[in-house]
Amino acid sequence: GLGLTNKKDENFGEWYSEVVVNGEMIEYYDISGCYILRPWTTSIWETLHEFFDAEIKKMKVKNCYFPLFVSSTVLEKEKDHIEGFAPEVAWVTRSGKSELEVPIAIRPTSETVMYPYYSKWIRGHRDLPLKLNQWCNVVRWEFSNPTPFIRSREFLWQEGHTAFATKEEADEELALSPLHNSSSLSSHYQSSSSAFLDDHFLYVLMALNHRFHVFQFQYSAVLQILELYRRIYEEFLAIPVIKGKKSEAEKFAGGLYTTSVEAFIPNTGRGVQGATSHCLGQNFAKMFEINFENEKGEKAMVWQNSWAYSTRTIGVMVMVHGDDKGLVLPPKVASLQVIVVPVPYKDADTQGIFDACTATVDALNEAGIRADTDFRDNYSPGWKYSHWEMKGVPLRIEIGPKDLANNQVRAVRRDNSAKIDIPRESLVEQVKELLGNIHQNLFDLAKQKRDACVEIVKTWDEFEAALDKKKLILAPWCDEEEVEKDVKTRTKERLVPGGGGGAAKTLCSPFDQPELPEGAREIGQEKNGYSVLCFGKAS
Numbered sequence: 145g146l147g148l149t150n151k152k153d154e155n156f157g158e159w160y161s162e163v164v165v166n167g168e169m170i171e172y173y174d175i176s177g178c179y180i181l182r183p184w185t186t187s188i189w190e191t192l193h194e195f196f197d198a199e200i201k202k203m204k205v206k207n208c209y210f211p212l213f214v215s216s217t218v219l220e221k222e223k224d225h226i227e228g229f230a231p232e233v234a235w236v237t238r239s240g241k242s243e244l245e246v247p248i249a250i251r252p253t254s255e256t257v258m259y260p261y262y263s264k265w266i267r268g269h270r271d272l273p274l275k276l277n278q279w280c281n282v283v284r285w286e287f288s289n290p291t292p293f294i295r296s297r298e299f300l301w302q303e304g305h306t307a308f309a310t311k312e313e314a315d316e317e318l319a320l321s322p323l324h325n326s327s328s329l330s331s332h333y334q335s336s337s338s339a340f341l342d343d344h345f346l347y348v349l350m351a352l353n354h355r356f357h358v359f360q361f362q363y364s365a366v367l368q369i370l371e372l373y374r375r376i377y378e379e380f381l382a383i384p385v386i387k388g389k390k391s392e393a394e395k396f397a398g399g400l401y402t403t404s405v406e407a408f409i410p411n412t413g414r415g416v417q418g419a420t421s422h423c424l425g426q427n428f429a430k431m432f433e434i435n436f437e438n439e440k441g442e443k444a445m446v447w448q449n450s451w452a453y454s455t456r457t458i459g460v461m462v463m464v465h466g467d468d469k470g471l472v473l474p475p476k477v478a479s480l481q482v483i484v485v486p487v488p489y490k491d492a493d494t495q496g497i498f499d500a501c502t503a504t505v506d507a508l509n510e511a512g513i514r515a516d517t518d519f520r521d522n523y524s525p526g527w528k529y530s531h532w533e534m535k536g537v538p539l540r541i542e543i544g545p546k547d548l549a550n551n552q553v554r555a556v557r558r559d560n561s562a563k564i565d566i567p568r569e570s571l572v573e574q575v576k577e578l579l580g581n582i583h584q585n586l587f588d589l590a591k592q593k594r595d596a597c598v599e600i601v602k603t604w605d606e607f608e609a610a611l612d613k614k615k616l617i618l619a620p621w622c623d624e625e626e627v628e629k630d631v632k633t634r635t636k637e638r639l640v641p642g643g644g645g646g647a648a649k650t651l652c653s654p655f656d657q658p659e660l661p662e663g664a665r666e667i668g669q670e671k672n673g674y675s676v677l678c679f680g681k682a683s
């Protein structure tokens with residue numbers, strides 16, 4: 145029948161695969177890790193593209209397009225940049241029957257494609273800042289379990305690559321300002337790190353406590369982009385995310401520091417990286433000799449940032465909002481926000497009902513609401529209800545003889561199944577309000593679920609105890625690589641009844657810092673103007 149055979153809370157992986165197929169977002173492809181993106185998906189990608197593209201253009205970023213292919217000489221020129229990634233690189237080795245002289249890689253990311261030309265184009269300070277972005281696909285031949293949208297061998301993304309004359313422009317000095325606890329997590333913080341537990345990894349959100357100040361990053365180019373990623377998740381996909389800084393071990397190795405927005409999947413207790421914005425410092429300028437003559441006539445190296453979000457955003461949306469009836473689309477990204485279904489009755493005025501449906505759709509479309517009728521005569525109203533619920537359309541409107549007689553429509557919300565009778569004369573504004581309420585409700589529910597998974601710990605024992613409960617753990621953190629590795633090994637060996645075990649991996653250090661927990665051990669020297677707390681220091 146129409147319904148799902150898998151339940152979200154029973155077998156999440158199978159539920160997810162079934163929902164993206166039955167919702168007509170994805171079609172599986174005969175090459176593992178590759179998926180067909182159907183219109184129900186591409187319309188979401190287009191909405192996010194429209195928002196983000198307009199915003200980066202306000203920042204004077206220009207779009208471009210570099211080739212898909214990278215010669216091996218160029219790709220391997222930067223050994224350290226791609227070391228560790230080599231197994232993921234896909235290669236073209238022949239055309240037709242003849243082997244290629246030099247194997248050609250398919251871009252897994254475009255630093256090695258673009259930066260030799262940055263070096264060529266950037267000569268003097270007047271050539272800066274250079275701000276380019278490209279919307280493209282990338283290929284990473286991953287072997288761990290492929291998952292539509294979340295981990296696929298080819299995916300769509302945007303990659304922004306900016307170059308500046310000075311550090312300040314790239315990274316802007318931290319502007320000191322009093323902490324304002326606007327954070328969605330602040331109400332839960334006592335301590336300062338958190339971990340996501342899942343089958344393989346715990347994700348530790350650590351926080352670097354700045355004893356003297358909590359830095360409020362302002363105007364930094366890196367964080368302007370990160371804010372756009374937050375907006376994509378919270379304002380369009382109704383998903384709460386945590387903004388933070390990656391640990392030394394988890395950051396983009398080629399960069400100076402990495403910031404990210406982190407989402408959370410309650411069903412797996414797993415954190416998922418939503419998007420990243422890096423400050424690269426001058427590392428790539430050194431690697432690719434991207435120099436320029438500065439205003440004083442001296443030779444200087446540029447400062448760079450790079451940033452990306454991908455179709456992974458759509459997978460997170462499915463995982464967070466979907467339910468056992470199928471997809472649940474946040475209204476802002478729903479290509480169809482309202483489906484109008486006629487409910488004719490044997491001797492009732494069928495034509496009148498159909499006309500009322502058409503008039504309803506026209507009125508909604510007139511007001512900029514994406515609405516359509518389902519007049520198919522080969523399906524029953526009941527079948528149509530299930531079908532459009534599976535596809536996650538936020539609002540259904542039914543018009544039957546009674547509605548016609550009362551000059552009203554019956555609206556049914558997809559998020560909470562509430563039924564609302566709306567008089568025709570207030571149709572548009574009530575539907576607009578309903579769509580806004582649906583977005584807010586989806587966000588609030590997701591935030592409640594995430595916050596309910598937050599556990600605060602101050603000692604190693606509490607940390608381990610919380611691990612077993614698939615929690616998101618907040619604990620003080622020292623951000624020392626060897627400690628991070630040690631936490632990973634110490635937690636990897638743990639075997640927990642019920643399979644809750646798993647190694648701990650850090651996720652990010654949230655910018656929204658809590659107060660220092662009293663009594664938390666403060667180990668670690670002054671670093672970059674703030675002291676850090678050590679968590680679970682390997683004794």
Ligand SMILES: O=C1CCCN[C@@H]1CCCn1cnc2cc(F)c(F)cc2c1=O
Nearest residue numbers: 226229232233252253303396450451452
């Ligand atoms: O995350 C971004 C923003 C957009 C531009 N790229 C950076 C870092 C990408 C990190 N990364 C991520 N994955 C990779 C996979 C590879 F096969 C490979 F050769 C290189 C990489 C790799 O550099």
Ligand SMILES: [Mg+2]
Nearest residue numbers: 229232284286
């Ligand atoms: Mg990867």
